[in-house]
Amino acid sequence: MADMDPAEKIKELAATLASVSAVLDMEAMRTEIAELREQSADPELWSDQANAQKVTRQLSTLESMVTKIEGIDQRLDDIGVLYELAEAEGDSDTRDEADRELEQLRKDIGELEVRTLLNGPHDEREAIVTINSQAGGVDAADWAQMLQRMYLRWAERHGYPTDVYETSYAEEAGIKSTSFAVKAPFAYGTLRGEHGTHRLVRISPFDNQNRRQTSFAGVDVVPSVEQSDHIEIDETELRIDVYRSSGPGGQGVNTTDSAVRITHLPTGIVVSCQNERSQLQNKATAMTMLQSKLLARKREEEQAALDEIRGDSVSSWGTQMRNYVLHPYQSVKDVRTGAETGNTSGVLDGEIDAFIDAEIRWMRSRERGDTA
Incomplete structure (x- = not known):
């Protein structure tokens, strides 16, 4: 052209x-x-x-x-x-x-x-994003918080409302985990390619010897549930814990045990919510999150069964999906699509549309069975 x-x-x-x-x-x-x-x-x-x-x-x-x-x-x-x-x-x-x-x-x-490529079964839905710190100690917790900010800034740039359901702060810095909703049509179809392990390489700000540190955080993206979805949840298979909400450093932000954590015993899925004022509201939101995760799990199991019948192995995306290198050079690169930029500060400030577009195109080509 x-x-x-x-x-x-x-x-x-x-x-x-x-x-x-x-x-x-x-x-x-x-x-x-x-x-x-x-x-x-x-x-x-x-x-x-x-x-x-x-x-x-x-x-x-x-x-x-x-x-x-x-x-x-x-x-x-x-x-x-x-x-x-x-x-x-x-x-x-x-x-x-x-x-x-x-x-x-x-x-x-x-x-x-x-x-036009967002035509999957649940692509039109809103998204629930969960981020967990993985290997890397305090750097991984800090990295998880950096990713949370990246996605929230991305949503803000597009004018998409977000709702942070729960954040578990780490002791020294950063967060252990967080869950938030992106409340925009097609948010799930847009963000689902972000699912996987994100790897950060940098000089650790927490190491007094200024050594290079590699840390990991996991991103999970599921579609929000709608009234038409039918996910059976047996109350006897749930463990419901209530606790007091807290902020960074353990500072109390609530004087009552209103935060709710729900564990689905058969699958081990755990969801939490602490952003509402009442325990009942937090429980209702946590149940919605659990339904979304169970719906996503059901879809994955159905897809795996179809892939086994077809003998199709191309839908297995792997876990590590993007590398963010801040030292000794500046680069962000997708493992699967090859999309790359040296503008690391822009990416961490939410400028990730080029990566998201490449992921959507890549996923659609894989789902069609393209070999190119």
């Missing part, structure tokens, strides 16, 4: 945008927007806070998507005029501006193209 005439590039991008619009079904989105606007105007909607928030989030997401597509379509028209103006006046500055805008359009349309 680099050697093509600008008019040909614009024509190619317009064709890609038309294809993306067809797959996303703009008319269906506009119809759904009208229905959601009608629902949001109903005064009774807010009698169910959770459903009301879901409706308004979905409405905002669809309106944003339609506005973005329409805006790109208009920009494609405008850039043709800009090139004509630059040619007519022999203006190199205007030509450079047009070239920059054309490159930005290529990126924006590429992002929309990735969105």
Whole structure:
């Protein structure tokens, strides 16, 4: 595409945008927007806070998507005029501006193209992300907290609401674990490629001899459950513990035993919630998290059974999925996709869209059985 005439590039991008619009079904989105606007105007909607928030989030997401597509379509028209103006006046500055805008359009349309790949069974759902420190001692706990910040900053950059359900702080620094929800449509499909082990290499700030340290943290991403999901949970198979919420360094943030930890004995899955004021609210949220994890486990077991029948081994992604090297050089690189950047500070501040897009494309190619 680099050697093509600008008019040909614009024509190619317009064709890609038309294809993306067809797959996303703009008319269906506009119809759904009208229905959601009608629902949001109903005064009774807010009698169910959770459903009301879901409706308004979905409405905002669809309106944003339609506005973005329409805006790109208009920009494609405008850039043709800009090139004509630059040619007519022999203006190199205007030509450079047009070239920059054309490159930005290529990126924006590429992002929309990735969105069409989110068509898995639960891709459209919100996501629950759990991060656990692994090998590496205090550095691993610090690393887990750095990852938490990275994902929360990523969500903030996109305007996605988040809700931190539970954070277990380590004694010296960082966190042992955390769970939080990303409350945006397609958050699960977008983030599920982040599942796996994340490896950090750096000079340890906790080592007085300034030695290089390798530490690990695990990221788990599951789809949120919906009312239509049917996950049987036998209350007799649960161990429910209540405890007092605490903040960094053990400082109390609650004077009652309102935090709740639920252990599902048959699977060993443990979930916790401490962000609500009452024990009942924390228990309800923890049960929702448990249902999400059990749903994900059920899906994994079903997929494993299908893979065994097919003799398919390509869906096993492995555990280590990304390396973050801060010393002796600066690099972040995906093990599976090969996506790489030297902008480590940007990545740790939430600039991970390039990695996420590469993961989505990689997962879809593997699921289709592509060999390329």
